Amino acid sequence: MFNSAERRVSAARARAAMAAAGMLIAAACLAASPAPAGGKPVSASAKPSGYYGYGAPATPQQIAGWNIDVRPDGTGLPPGSGSVEKGADIFQTHCAACHGAFGEGMGRYPKLSGGIGSLKADRPEKTVGSYWPYATTLWDYIHRAMPFYAPQSLTDDEVYALTAYVLNLSNVVGPDFVADQKNLASVKMPNRNGFVRPDPRPDTHDTACMKNCKPAAGVKIVSTAAGRHLTPRTTGPLDEQQP
Amino acid sequence: MAGKSHGERDSLHRIESEDGTPASAQRRGFLKKGLFASGGAMLSGLSAAALAADAGKSLPPDVPQWERQLGPGVDDRPYGRPSKFESSVIRRNVPWLTATTTSSVSFTPLQDLRGMITPNGLVFERYHAGRATVDPHRHRLMIHGLVKRPLMLTMDDLMRFPSVSRIQFLECAANGGMEWRGAQLNSVQFTHGMLSCCEWTGVPLSTLLDEVGVKDGAKWILAEGADGASMDRSIPLDKARDDVLVAYAQNGEALRPEQGYPVRLIVPGWEANICVKWLRRLKLGTEPWYTREETSKYTDLMPDGRAREFTWVMEAKSVITFPCPEKPLQKHGLYEIEGLAWSGHGKIKRVDVSTDGGVNWRPTRLKGLVLPKALTRFGVEWRWDGKPALLQSRVIDETGYVQPTIAQLRALRGVNSIYHNNSIQTWQLNADGSVNNVQLG
Numbered sequence: 001m002f003n004s005a006e007r008r009v010s011a012a013r014a015r016a017a018m019a020a021a022g023m024l025i026a027a028a029c030l031a032a033s034p035a036p037a038g039g040k041p042v043s044a045s046a047k048p049s050g051y052y053g054y055g056a057p058a059t060p061q062q063i064a065g066w067n068i069d070v071r072p073d074g075t076g077l078p079p080g081s082g083s084v085e086k087g088a089d090i091f092q093t094h095c096a097a098c099h100g101a102f103g104e105g106m107g108r109y110p111k112l113s114g115g116i117g118s119l120k121a122d123r124p125e126k127t128v129g130s131y132w133p134y135a136t137t138l139w140d141y142i143h144r145a146m147p148f149y150a151p152q153s154l155t156d157d158e159v160y161a162l163t164a165y166v167l168n169l170s171n172v173v174g175p176d177f178v179a180d181q182k183n184l185a186s187v188k189m190p191n192r193n194g195f196v197r198p199d200p201r202p203d204t205h206d207t208a209c210m211k212n213c214k215p216a217a218g219v220k221i222v223s224t225a226a227g228r229h230l231t232p233r234t235t236g237p238l239d240e241q242q243p
Numbered sequence: 244m245a246g247k248s249h250g251e252r253d254s255l256h257r258i259e260s261e262d263g264t265p266a267s268a269q270r271r272g273f274l275k276k277g278l279f280a281s282g283g284a285m286l287s288g289l290s291a292a293a294l295a296a297d298a299g300k301s302l303p304p305d306v307p308q309w310e311r312q313l314g315p316g317v318d319d320r321p322y323g324r325p326s327k328f329e330s331s332v333i334r335r336n337v338p339w340l341t342a343t344t345t346s347s348v349s350f351t352p353l354q355d356l357r358g359m360i361t362p363n364g365l366v367f368e369r370y371h372a373g374r375a376t377v378d379p380h381r382h383r384l385m386i387h388g389l390v391k392r393p394l395m396l397t398m399d400d401l402m403r404f405p406s407v408s409r410i411q412f413l414e415c416a417a418n419g420g421m422e423w424r425g426a427q428l429n430s431v432q433f434t435h436g437m438l439s440c441c442e443w444t445g446v447p448l449s450t451l452l453d454e455v456g457v458k459d460g461a462k463w464i465l466a467e468g469a470d471g472a473s474m475d476r477s478i479p480l481d482k483a484r485d486d487v488l489v490a491y492a493q494n495g496e497a498l499r500p501e502q503g504y505p506v507r508l509i510v511p512g513w514e515a516n517i518c519v520k521w522l523r524r525l526k527l528g529t530e531p532w533y534t535r536e537e538t539s540k541y542t543d544l545m546p547d548g549r550a551r552e553f554t555w556v557m558e559a560k561s562v563i564t565f566p567c568p569e570k571p572l573q574k575h576g577l578y579e580i581e582g583l584a585w586s587g588h589g590k591i592k593r594v595d596v597s598t599d600g601g602v603n604w605r606p607t608r609l610k611g612l613v614l615p616k617a618l619t620r621f622g623v624e625w626r627w628d629g630k631p632a633l634l635q636s637r638v639i640d641e642t643g644y645v646q647p648t649i650a651q652l653r654a655l656r657g658v659n660s661i662y663h664n665n666s667i668q669t670w671q672l673n674a675d676g677s678v679n680n681v682q683l684g
Contacts, residue, residue, distance in 0.1 A: 047450075047454070048453075054400040055394050069467070069532055109342045120547065120548035126539065132539050137533055145371070145473060204647035214602055216600075221671065222684040226681075230428060
């Protein structure tokens with residue numbers, strides 16, 4: 001936008017210079033021309049695109065290799081498909097060691113299923129089924145980051161199959177579901193409408209009271225980290241911490 | 244060592260250079276290099292045995308042994324490192340917190356830092372797929388999407404653009420996230436150490452956006468890393484044009500691998516997760532991408548079961564770093580209470596300190612530079628009479644925002660939002676000088 005405005009200014013200047021018979025007229029034209037038609041002022045620091053000319057154009061082939069992001073409307077999904085059944089096999093091979101055979105999560109590795117309806121609970125379970133708003137994000141994340149030890153090693157069809165399986169673990173789709181480029185964006189996630197924006201902060205309104213801000217008798221310790229044995233050592237070299 | 248007394252062994256052990264090489268071995272090295280004529284005479288002025296005998300006498304009127312021997316030369320440490328006596332000043336992690344250290348966090352030892360700058364080796368780490376090892380010669384930054392000139396930049400290309408340097412804090416949105424339900428970690432390193440402040444050097448993102456020419460309709464940018472998670476976040480174009488930096492240096496040297504070498508984003512005042520490391524791609528688009536990191540993570544679950552999304556700003560926060568659980572008091576008398584304050588909205592206006600759990604407060608002195616979206620150090624003199632005390636700090640930033648208590652935050656947000664706990668920290672100072680992390684009702 002800045003650049004087209006600047007170009008318009010330059011063109012006006014060039015035309016003015018060509019048409020002008022004398023310096024006075026040219027000066028008048030120049031004086032009249034700087035306000036761009038768009039109304040927004042041109043920032044003093046903004047340079048036209050290509051001003052520096054560094055680097056090389058990113059070619060369509062280069063972009064295709066790295067352009068992996070997938071949007072909630074399905075834009076970016078490649079051709080392909082995969083069934084829940086196929087996904088179950090792949091999951092046992094590549095995923096179950098951390099996520100558990102049914103997505104229940106091993107140790108502190110993420111739980112993928114269950115927890116639907118738990119978000120108001122004292123201990124909510126945030127899983128793909130209970131929390132994630134878009135099925136497309138699941139495809140995108142598996143494709144870019146999983147399996148954890150070998151990211152970007154799965155075929156597109158395998159990613160579709162895993163997506164279908166993980167969705168089925170939470171009964172978001174049925175056991176016969178076959179995920180593909182066309183249908184993933186229309187999968188209705190249970191928590192699709194569970195997110196709010198814009199950010200409502202600042203939502204707290206503490207005051208900078210200086211004297212007698214509350215009754216001294218009301219100052220009570222309700223929680224202490226002392227004696228909980230949750231804190232690793234913070235003195236001594238790290239190697240002394242190891243068992 | 245046979246035949247030597249225990250005391251002698253001890254003394255010999257102490258006559259070492261910083262890297263642990265015994266002095267005798269150094270002398271052998273000296274002789275081998277044929278430098279005896281120039282420096283050997285000084286070294287031989289005291290035999291190893293004589294040095295050993297004197298080692299225990301280092302205080303006046305005695306002269307310490309390090310003043311009577313030759314130290315290693317300028318070729319000993321081509322890249323310097325801290326004194327061996329500082330070996331406990333290190334990043335540490337909490338093993339029970341995560342399933343693996345490759346998707347985890349390490350914490351900056353705030354209790355041992357001075358001034359406002361975090362040394363490069365102590366900047367906290369947060370990995371989603373371990374520390375990526377990126378060859379700068381084969382690294383590329385691609386800028387595409389709704390742009391007029393899709394661009395591929397080498398690191399050399401990137402470094403040709405006019406650069407700027409800015410001092411900014413980085414704080415993980417989950418800093419203090421373990422403390423929502425109550426005081427858990429008895430350590431300022433672990434309660435507040437997902438925090439750092441460096442001078443970052445790089446190219447303003449606005450310069451690169453002008454260079455590629457942003458097309459009408461573009462409102463968001465996807466930033467993507469070259470790590471094993473291809474970590475990616477959506478950034479609104481207004482912020483990108485405002486103050487975001489494509490940074491390749493920190494505190495005067497190339498980024499550390501932990502910090503995204505060779506290039507990362509710095510998004511001043513916003514949660515550090517959005518400051519994508521090992522940056523490989525910027526894509527302009529009309530809408531946010533709703534990536535995994537901005538839906539399933541880095542969203543704040545509220546008590547009504549709904550979650551706030553795109554909560555980027557790190558609101559004003561402060562903490563006392565002396566005293567703290569790691570730095571107890573020893574004797575009664577005068578001390579300077581010290582700490583750090585920061586705000587994602589700009590500069591620090593004032594920091595107050597209370598020693599009675601927030602009944603009475605007094606203002607502190609801001610020390611050194613007071614810069615927007617940077618750590619600011621504060622200090623105030625205090626005479627400890629030996630009685631138990633409840634120490635707190637409370638920051639007010641230039642917008643007038645006042646740091647809240649944990650009770651105020653919990654009343655609004657419950658205990659399950661994980662992120663953005665910027666509450667006032669309470670340190671319980673006991674009569675014996677020890678300090679505990681506590682929360683007040």
